[in-house]
Amino acid sequence: MRILVLIDGSKWSQKAALHAIALAKRKQGKVVLFSVLDRREAKALAFNLGLFSENLSEIEKFEKEIWKEMKGSIKGIMSTLLELCQKEGVNCSFRVVEGSAKEKILEEANSGQYTLVVMGAYGRSGKTRIGSLLEEVVGLIKPPVMVVR
Numbered sequence: 001m002r003i004l005v006l007i008d009g010s011k012w013s014q015k016a017a018l019h020a021i022a023l024a025k026r027k028q029g030k031v032v033l034f035s036v037l038d039r040r041e042a043k044a045l046a047f048n049l050g051l052f053s054e055n056l057s058e059i060e061k062f063e064k065e066i067w068k069e070m071k072g073s074i075k076g077i078m079s080t081l082l083e084l085c086q087k088e089g090v091n092c093s094f095r096v097v098e099g100s101a102k103e104k105i106l107e108e109a110n111s112g113q114y115t116l117v118v119m120g121a122y123g124r125s126g127k128t129r130i131g132s133l134l135e136e137v138v139g140l141i142k143p144p145v146m147v148v149r
Contacts, residue, residue: 001029004114012120016148017081020118024090033094035074036101042067109141121149
């Protein structure tokens with residue numbers, strides 16, 4: 001069994017990872033933690049920060065700082081989950097890619113390498129309705145999908 005876990009940095013995706021790790025442990029499976037970083041998000045945050053600070057000339061600097069923080073944050077989460085896998089005796093790896101979340105997730109999930117895809121029901125915004133990315137991709141993913149709330 002090979003399980004793809006979609007990690008976006010939210011507590012929901014981390015909870016999904018815990019379920020995937022427990023399942024992989026019971027089934028002697030492998031877990032692949034997968035995250036997509038989108039530069040457009042860093043650009044939008046930097047622009048908003050520039051508007052807020054009334055210093056539009058600093059947008060490029062803000063973007064670089066935000067991008068560095070985004071990468072560091074997701075790698076920290078991945079490292080913590082990898083350590084947990086090692087403690088539990090679960091074979092685990094992680095991949096962080098750049099691009100459009102929807103495109104990269106569908107590409108990876110439908111690559112033919114996975115028997116199950118696990119994701120959190122909500123994203124980083126923590127809104128009470130099902131996450132918009134989930135709504136976009138769940139019907140297009142070929143392997144079975146487990147949504148964790």
